[in-house]
Every structure is written in structure tokens, then in C-alpha cells.
Amino acid sequence: MTILHLDRSRFFHKVVQKAGEAESIQFLGAASQKEAIEQLQQQEIDLILTARELEDGPVDSLLRKLLDSPHGHIPVIMLTSSDTLDIREQYFNLGVIDFVSKEGFSGDKLREQLDYFKQQDDMVIDMRKMPIAILDDSRLSLNVISSILKMYGINNLSLFSDPHELMESKDEYEIYFIDLILPKISGERIVRELRKAHPHKIIIAISSLDKYNTIVHVLESGADDYIIKPFNSRLLMARLKSNFRSYQAMEEVKKQRDILSSMAVTDSLTGCSNHRFLIQRLIEEIEKVSRYKNSLSLLLLDIDNFKSVNDEFGHPVGDIVLKKLADLFMKNSRKSDVFGRYGGEEFLLILPETDINQAFIICERLRILFANLEIGEVGRSVTFSGGLAEWNGETDEAFLKCADELLYQAKNAGRNQIKTGNPK
Ligand code: GH3
Ligand code: MG
Ligand code: MG
Numbered sequence: 001m002t003i004l005h006l007d008r009s010r011f012f013h014k015v016v017q018k019a020g021e022a023e024s025i026q027f028l029g030a031a032s033q034k035e036a037i038e039q040l041q042q043q044e045i046d047l048i049l050t051a052r053e054l055e056d057g058p059v060d061s062l063l064r065k066l067l068d069s070p071h072g073h074i075p076v077i078m079l080t081s082s083d084t085l086d087i088r089e090q091y092f093n094l095g096v097i098d099f100v101s102k103e104g105f106s107g108d109k110l111r112e113q114l115d116y117f118k119q120q121d122d123m124v125i126d127m128r129k130m131p132i133a134i135l136d137d138s139r140l141s142l143n144v145i146s147s148i149l150k151m152y153g154i155n156n157l158s159l160f161s162d163p164h165e166l167m168e169s170k171d172e173y174e175i176y177f178i179d180l181i182l183p184k185i186s187g188e189r190i191v192r193e194l195r196k197a198h199p200h201k202i203i204i205a206i207s208s209l210d211k212y213n214t215i216v217h218v219l220e221s222g223a224d225d226y227i228i229k230p231f232n233s234r235l236l237m238a239r240l241k242s243n244f245r246s247y248q249a250m251e252e253v254k255k256q257r258d259i260l261s262s263m264a265v266t267d268s269l270t271g272c273s274n275h276r277f278l279i280q281r282l283i284e285e286i287e288k289v290s291r292y293k294n295s296l297s298l299l300l301l302d303i304d305n306f307k308s309v310n311d312e313f314g315h316p317v318g319d320i321v322l323k324k325l326a327d328l329f330m331k332n333s334r335k336s337d338v339f340g341r342y343g344g345e346e347f348l349l350i351l352p353e354t355d356i357n358q359a360f361i362i363c364e365r366l367r368i369l370f371a372n373l374e375i376g377e378v379g380r381s382v383t384f385s386g387g388l389a390e391w392n393g394e395t396d397e398a399f400l401k402c403a404d405e406l407l408y409q410a411k412n413a414g415r416n417q418i419k420t421g422n423p424k
Helices: 010-021 033-042 060-067 085-092 107-118 122-127 139-151 163-168 187-197 212-220 233-265 275-292 306-313 315-332 356-371 396-412
Strands: 002-006 026-030 047-050 076-080 096-101 132-135 157-160 175-179 202-207 225-228 296-303 338-343 346-352 384-390 418-421
Touching (some): 002 010, 002 033, 010 026, 026 033, 033 060, 132 139, 139 157, 163 187, 175 233, 275 338, 315 338, 315 356, 356 384
Parallel strands (some): 002 026, 002 047, 132 157, 132 175, 202 225, 384 418
Antiparallel strands (some): 296 346
């Protein structure tokens, strides 16, 4: 890290330099604006640490020049003996992102400050992955916020000065910083629209307004928080972190809910759909077929002599056979088909938009694939029998009963085969 230290006292350059030694920070000193500009032109600077007064006058005009230069993105911290709100406001408007007191300045204090920026806590690490949008019509504010975030290694930033550009952007953001005072459109409206579109994203309003009414309004229109300019880097980060904490908790809840809802439709042994899901999908497919008048077929299959597999090799080997059958069907059936475990060693394959002749070809292929599958744990192959029916206007229960009757016929006819037919 290379820090440019601006102060008219060359002695103070040395003090600061000493403070940075242990941290492998390179300090370059400059006592005047002219020297500072020379240094900036000669090397990459990561951070500017500045006093208010330089040899050739206040630092203000230099800061103003920097804002409009290619160095505008370099974060500036002010070392000052008088830290008042007025001064903060004045220098915030010149791009200063934080203040360190000169009073009782010590190497430790500086190190503490620099460590704060370097902190690698888990939350900051997670935030680095988050796409962040910043909307502000002031280039200065965009610069200040982005340089603060970049100091923490948070670089996935998209800057917008035009609200329409943000609203029309196709990209998804997890965190939004929205300036409230924008030309033509109110930031509050942007906040409201963003909240409507993204109920769980972080939206932080920023503005120099400090009227309580405005704060109440903005929070009510959906902002998670409100930061008043001038803010400093630590306040911005602290606010962001506190909002990020709730965001992470919400994400965790969502993840758990997804796991639960997938558990509710998945058979835990085989990973395919469960009975409940199959029935629900069968009802949906029957509704579709009665509306659109195309065809729907249904295969109910049952593993042959499965009891003897369990008896001979034990229940865990029986479980392996169930898994192998489910894997084979999940890999080899069509995307539009619905496959799942109906119960025990019975499975169901729902074939939408498929008449019984097409379905028979598909199911025969699957039957033969399984019958030819050598199952190592059993030392031979295992077979199944199936009843395949085409829908003919009946309820889901009657449709299933028809497939079950055909399955029974297949078993009686010697197993390892599929019987087809139409419900009477
Ligand atoms: P069939 O050819 O007439 O269908 O004979 P089968 O032996 O397959 O039929 P039966 O209904 O007599 O036996 C089914 C067996 O399936 C009995 C039951 O213990 C076993 N089974 C059911 N669910 C599971 C399971 O989850 N794991 C294991 N390993 N076995 C199961
Ligand atoms: Mg059975
Ligand atoms: Mg069986």
C-alpha cells in the first residue's frame, strides 16, 4: 500500500512514516500542492492522508483539482486537530471520506485506523461478492461512496447518475444506495419502486437532508436505512453492516424454506419425486389434458420379487436397488415426463402429451434398460412389471386404479413385462 502524506511539516512526515513501517506501508511525503501533484504523477497512490494547510495554502484547491482529475478515485483522509461538523461538511464536499485526529497522534492510532480499513471479517468478505448499485446525481458523492467501499475491497459497484438508467438496468443488485435529491424524479419514488420489485434487497437512502419528516417518509417508502451526508467511512460501513446482518439472516431463512419445500416433494431415499408430488402433478396433467384434448399416459411399475432381494441380501441392498431404478428413470426419461416413487417398491411415470403407442415404446425401452442393468450388490439384474394406461376421461384415482389393474395382469403373466390398455 502506498500512502501520500500531505503536510507542511517535514518532521510530521517522518512521524507518520515511522508509524507505517511495521505494516509495510510506503509513505511518500509532500509539503506543498506542487509537490503533491508531482508525486501523484510519478506513482500509483492508494490513499491520501492530508492536513488542512500546506506550505502554499489550504489543501482545498488541491482537493478540488483532484476531484476532476484521473486521481479522483483515490480516497482522502484528513488528519486534523479540529474536527467539527462544519469542517466535516466542508471537506466531505471536497471528497474527504474520513477524519483522524492530529491530537495525540501516534503510530498506534494511525495503525488502528488503517487496520480498520483492512479488516477482513466474514461480513466484509461476503459483501465483496454482492453487486451494489449507487445512484446519485452528484459525481462527488458517487466518488466518496465508491472510494469508501473500495477501501474495504468491495469493488463490485455500478454507479448511476441517471435514475432511469438504474431502473432500466437488466442487472440484479443486492444492495442499493439511493440519493434522495435527484433532478426531475424524487429518490423516494425510486426507493418505493425498487422495494416493490425487490422485497429482500438492501436499500439505503442517502441525502444531506436531515429533516425528521423526510427520514420517516423514506423509511416508510421502503428504505432499510438512511444516511445523512456528510458521513464518514466508518459510519457508512457500520450502517451497511448492520443492514447486511439482517439481509443474511433473511437469506438463511429463504434457504431453509427452500430446503423444506424441496423435502416436502422429494423422496428422501431415492431423491426422486414423492407420492404427494406425483398425485399433485397427476391432477394438474389431467386438468390440462381435459382442457386441450391431447393425450396423457401413465405407467405404474413394481419391482419383481423384491422381497427376495431383501431376504437374500438384506434391506440396505434392497435400498440400493430402489436407488438404481430411480437413477435410471431420472437419467433416461424425457424432461416433460414426471417420475417418482409412488410407495415401497412402486414407481410412477406420468407421460404428458403422449398416447399409449408412443408411451409403450418409451416404457419398454426403460424396462429393458433396467432388466439389463447388472446390480453388483445383487450379482444379477432385477426386473420390474408395469401397467400402462392412457387417460380416457376418468378421475386421477380411477386412472391410477386402471394402471394398477394392468400391473396386476403383468405380474400374473410372468413379470418383467408391461401390460397396456384403456380404462373401461
Ligand atoms: P412381486 O413381484 O409380486 O411384486 O413380489 P415382491 O416381492 O416384489 O412383492 P411384495 O409386495 O411381496 O414385497 C415387497 C417388498 O418391498 C416388501 C418390503 O419389505 C419391500 N420394501 C418396501 N419398501 C422398501 C424400502 O424402502 N426398502 C427396501 N429395502 N425394501 C422395501
Ligand atoms: Mg409391491
Ligand atoms: Mg414387487
